[in-house]
Amino acid sequence: MQKTAFCGWSARGSNRHFTQTLLVMKLTTLFLTLGFLNVSAKAVSQNVTFSGEEVLLESVFFSVEKQTGYLFLYDNSIKELAKPVSLSVKDVSIEKFLEIVFRSQPLLQFKIGNKTILVSRKPGSDRRPESTGTLNLLKDTLIKVKGYVAGLNNQPLAGATIRIRGKNGTTISDDKGYFEINTTPGSKLVISYIGFHEKELIIKNAEPIRIKLVQKENNIEAVEVKFNTGYQELPQERATGSFSHINNAMLNRAVGGTILERLEGIANGLLFDRSTLAGEDVKGKPEIRVRGLSTIEESLRGPLIVLDNFPYDGDINTINPNDIESITILRDAAAASIWGASAGNGVIVITTKKGKYNQPVRVTFNKNITVFEKPDLFYNQNYLPAPVVMAAQKELFTRGAYTINTQTLLPSYVELLIKQRDGLIDPDDFTKQETIMRNNDLRAQSSQYLYQPGINDQYAIGVNGGGNNHKYVLSAGYDQNRSNVVLDKDSRINVSIQNTFRVNPDLEISGSVWVTKKQEIDNGLSHRDLNFFNNAGFVDIYDRIADEHGMPTAIAKAYRSAYRDNAENIGLLNWQYKPMEDRYLVDNRTVSQDLRLNTNIKYRFFKSLNAELSYQHHTNSSKQVSLYDKTSYYVRNLVNRYTQTNGTKVIPHDAIKMFDGIRELSSHSGRLQLNYRETIAGEHEISALGGVEIRENVSGTQPGTTLYGYNKETWQGIARYDYITRYPVRPTGTAQIPFSTSTDTRIINRFLSYFGNASYTYLQRYSLSGSMRWDGSNLLGVKSNQRGTMLWSLGGSWDLHREHFYDVSWLSYLRLRATVGSAGNIDKSQSHYPTISLGTYAENGLSVATLRHPGNPYLRWEQVNISNWGIDWRILNNRISGSFEYYSKHAKDLLGNNMMGPTTGVTTNYKINYAALRTLGMDIQITSRNTTGEIGWTTTLLLNYSSNKITHFNKPAVSNIADFLTTGRPPVELGKSVDLIYALPWYGLNPLTGQPLIYLNGEVSHDYATYYNSLSKNDILISGVTVPPFTGTIRNNLSWKGLELSAIVAFKTGYVFRRKSMLPGREYSATAALYHMDYFKRWQKPGDELFTQVPAYSPDNINQRWAVYMNSEELITKGDAIRLQDVSVSYSINESIAGKIHAKMIRIYGYARNLGILWRANKHGIDPDFPNADYPAPKSFAIGLQVEF
Template structure:
């Protein structure tokens, strides 16, 4: 009985306690602009009870009946303590801390206030960044920061080129990415953009030198979202939409191509009516054409009676054995329309976070899927991230791990061997399918699952394969990747202000690609046997760093001292094997052992290991709010160099003077909130050359060159070793020395912000390869310290925001300019490093006095109008006459030879820029973002195929309609001449203005009323409509002016920049999205 009484009393007190809880709600806004502040921390003082505001700035919190105090905090605003009293509703207006700019940013193993930064650092608005749907964070970075150049290859899951303040080397110019303290120089495709909390770009040596060995090309620091003290919160984000192809090239149809062939033969002095230039066309004396009804076998008129399609027919009436009988498309096949289609894109994101004073967590899951506008190309990614942090007394431990799996299907390069280039080249008379209509899966009747396509097999049809056939047959060639990225850490607060931290980071990437290549019997250069390649890559990096940080204030003097060590080990292994002669094409039989043993080829494997050990220290000093100074010293040792040159020492310093703290500047504070001058100087090192064993001379077995019959019996072959690589024992670090002068200004009570940086960046001891005499041997040429490169420029950032009643607006612009120049190569003014060659000689060259990868060839001064001009023009052999290109005589000897080739242009822009506009009224918000480049040139290699007499295939409208026809014509292109083998030389004709401005993103967002959402227990909700890449303003005639590197690798690819070989074009996207908070 007594026990039951106690239980009853206890229950009554429990009920009374529940009744005593009050539900407090409110809204938090910006005091100056009256706009809601999302993500504000609202904590009941002295307890672990708390929450954060939703997208509309609202919060709800259970509080005790007795009066309490709310502690409200938000980055960039003054922290407030508000008495609750007897109120059930509390609205709070927070004042921005524009004077002290207390936003905390990560700048190198530690964080500091934005106002105290003295180096060149750009803080990226991550809300604006992630508004652009993309698989990669680096793609989103385009146009967001002054001085940062981004080039995309635009394919689903494709790579990017990111360059900060120009190009410091002919080797790797990729920046270092540091994600939650773990360094990487990968593509970042494994990182879910929605997980990003903050991003900073360290652009000069004084800011980046703390990362030493890999910071020569700048550093991008990314911090992911972490749990916060307060009630659990759940977010869900979703968008879906469609992507559509943009601009296409204007090419000839079948009839127009016939006219081109006729006029080209006339121009060569031939008689097309007597000797047809193509068996598909017949011409009478007036140039009227008759097109064949069948292009393979070539038949004019109907097929002979009784002749029908089989897989293999031999009919004497046709004069040959024929496969895949193909009708001529007399109107012309629009091959670009065939391979490009609208495609879907979608993204699903869910996250949860919360915690207490002693434990915090943040977890998320993401699924991203993007089909390409190029048929049978796609990318999808699944990722899961977990971040937890536990504190017990003075010890904090935690981890941040991301697991992801992705699949990429489609083309793997942007060179001339891709389906886009094939669609430009292939003859329009060729239909998509032969008379069977193609495979049954594509609506045809062919008995083979992969045949029934039409192609270039036949006379005068060129060698370009059917691009749709290639895409369809290779649609199951997928690159699969498994990725693990993250770190585990422990931190100890030893004494007040003294903190020790250790962190172990891991990056693990394993990729597998199986490539199966079908026979393509319809192609002129057909694959006569099916084959399969298997490629496996493993890339692993382990990072362990330890730091000791001490912060102390002595009166008006503030000190922050950081000491640390870092050790990095990397391992890369690759395996590749192939076989041919598979009996079946079915997916179930696509493994190497199913192929013919006789078809085994190209089996091989390789591995690379590197190590890096570093010691570093940094001192931050502040005198009041007036004077700021940073001093950094780092010592790096790399296994890529010999023991004598293994270590490099890289110092840096920067100082800042806050002018608004000077007495004579006090009267300006009504307008000028903050004005700071900055100066920085520092050195960073670069070790990233393609050959990780460059220091060593290597020998290897080579049966073709060093297997000898020592005993002369023919049965005693003994293998020896050959020199395969010359080592450079004297190779040492590339050194990048940077000087930066900066100005930061905040005006009009924080409404206007202005940033200006002037910089001079010089690379010395640049490592590169210079040819050696062949008499020295045939081994790989080593990288030697023989070059210097300079980059000079400036960055400007300007942002303004204001509010009038319920209407608010903001605008921003960033602007970056750099001038790149090779100072010297091997102390030889004529030394030249050439770029890649295709069917043309090298199109680019790097030499002293010019930018890296400048275009190299002949200058063309238009088309010779008449005979008088031809007589006066310098002669290019027998080529020069009226209606031909007028090549410039650079050396003045009166004739055109290879000696007249010179630097003809540059892929480097005069400047790049980004523009952002945001307007809002009550619950509606409109954001417009655009970016562009100005003054760069693109080498339009596509013109080699479309504008000149090269391989049989299609041509541009320009070639037919804008070529020279008669004496006196002011023409764009030379006379049509099927015997012309000179006009297509590398020349300035291929160069086009690559300037463009693109409306990158337009988004209209509506925030649903909180009162409505409370009924369904939803904390916040937004719906938005978005358009991406809606408008592009450019004079460039190619598919897209946003040209990436030829390939997205890091090895010497900058030597090939700016060349368009039929690159994947950007798509226009139309999306609808939803965001929910619970």
């Protein structure tokens, strides 16, 4: 028996609101706030007025619903028993009206309760005359089985599916959990419901049955899954495309201030690549890949981010994770093509929390604190102990490698040797200072004075609820984060208000305001800021930033100590640089603001058709301000440099305040959409949508300024200076007064789209889906056939387990899916026609026009054709479930850089459509219920594979071999992967000299320059790929009463990286020394080549010789590793105990991340996730409390 409900269904999608001025923003906020407070909205009238002759009963019901807000529930077969209605009444109560109506309905009865009206047959009215012998035979054979389906706490399950295994016959339970179905004795009845374990029983007779379904132990999966595409919510059972859904419980499993931190390891098909993060930027943004590559250009590789149904162009890290309800990742054409030319790299759809009608006020509070360990500065191997460095510098000094110069910067130890040579230091003092240097390790001092345990402090509160005609959400969040670097910190404030009003049963209006303010303070000094790891500033491992008493000491910076120490004697300011002291004299702040205003109007024409008008206005701005105290090194250095020989100070000795301009982003997005959904005769389900979308993005900058002679008390300074004249500066040369280089610019991009999507499902077994989208932009010319592209998708699924012939008891669920279609990518920096950027110079106010793009009349959108095949299954009474998907992506018209001819005078790169790429891969997900009962244990395996290959390439071949050996991405080659890494062949070490072996014309040679310069493409080797093709995670969840424990083990395999090593000869460079601990593994005597491949020390620095070693296959290292990614533990306090403080739920939780590598293929102790970083991401530990009232 199928129940049909005629009712309005509210949009869980976007809420849009149009505004541009501050006045409108204030009025909007006031309106929404007042709406939030008005929780007792005016009730819909309970009286009915009706007049009509021979009106269908269904039409009468519809009229009552519109006038009263009541909902009618009844079986479709009721229509066959209903009789036309003729009456005329005015302003009568609903009870009286229904009594009058049902006087003319002898076979029907009604019951009112909780704003619903249940219409049913009167007892005995369900018997029908049987007119044929066949019917009489069926009557004798079939029995009518009635039953009740219950779930948790014996609550009725409405919409549970009841089917007869191996035969035709399916029904669903009504709103109270009851059902009826005709079958034969001995048949098997299968009862299923989303989030519950399927149950099977044998029917013996027509006695009523009571069925209780057991909820899945993993609460994360025990809810009905709906995929939000940004345009519609699609039930999992009806989806043909490839989706990865992360619900709220799974998101809250991890603790982190950003959304991306919480997605890693739990989203199937999502890869975070950190191999390009360098230096100390271990918390920087990784490259995110959804199912491998779909483009070549690194700037285009990221997925499209959709927030509340509209693309989000701001910083995803400004979004408060506590406001997020769920995340859906669209991975194939059927899922993502609705987003058209922006969806080629996949789509991440973020849905925020929404209010609910008829829900009491619910208050949720969440507080957590995360502590990060200090980074391990001893992890980096690019150093040598102080005695070794000092010995090398002493040898160079003895050779006369350091030119005696009163201005050029020299290492501190060399300065000490010069004083000893010139008799300027007592021998005892020399020995004392040399001993201090020899025993010092700058890394230890940096760790002690420059770093600290990082602390992230997060607060979040949310209030939501609703009445009959109003629902709302109010949330606020505050994050205060202390960096690992002393004095560096940031904070974020998020506030949002959402209101939805049901004006009448057919009209719903929503509005929301989202405000985020973020402030970053960057006053700290990192180890790399001392120029230690790159040695560019001659700050060596023996230098000190504090003495034995912890007092700040001066280090070398820019000028020789002899020149610097003499500054005050010639009337200049103190020129010493004490980093520990100077960091307190600088104030660098970046402030960003993000505002989203949404509104949505939804009108229902009739039960199956509605229209939505949505609008969003989004603005984002950021500004950076730096204030330098008059005693800071920055100010003193500028004043000294520009002080003229006659003592005139061009730059006043006072504070300097720098405004680095304002960066702004503004967008307007509007959408008109029609939605249609209908179920016909319980067998045919039709869903369709179509509409038009328009979008404008405006980005730009406002010029900055520099205030010299800044007075902190009056906030005044001098902005007008002669920025044109070049002044003599110390120690030599001329220069202009520094000024802000930012300009006043604005870039406008406009987009227009038409879209449509439809799906059809028959008998809950066979589903077909299709979509089309036309995208146009002002970037690609003025003709419609140039600026637009058509993208499409087709998909189908077959629920094989629902077939009447299917009778595989151990494989209770089997579903096949297949999709094909296209998506695209667009580079907003490119244009069909030549474009210029208009701006204003900050230093003189003059207008300037800069060639931004020379134009490309043949420019086309990148297009990605995607096919996907999938199978979903459950075995052993749903104890093990999973999915397997294979995909193929063929991307064409891919963009890449091209240079204009030198005779054109244009030096700007422009991009052309020059390549095609094929990506193949698979995604596997398996979940196993290992134990049930009081102790629950589930295991989930995610396994992904992806590989890519260039299938077309029409740019000239690269002739510079060095480009293939660069640390960045190598040039693209036909038939090869984009992620390849190349290397030179390694022949070992010369047993006589310990130098790298090379061969010229088949003979051993020492002419490294000739060898290296004569290399051809055929001489270099393909050593592997730098991005892992195989990735996966194993997540185990244990539960016992209120205690839950979860851990993720992640693995990556099949890739390599180039590790660093000693550069033979460079450790003895007088101007650019580079060190590495492999120095102690170097060849030192004949026979060592049997145990080491590190070349011998060389007194001369020949670039080609060390390049042969550093670019060799000897340093290509396997990246395979298994790591303990995180552990999560939580305890939910018993509801009876929580109720004593009027709480519905109290949850205490802990979380640990980056816990270490369990196994790695390399033997060098390198974390392959961070091959170019100074250290891996520090471990973190969090504890938190969540309370719901």
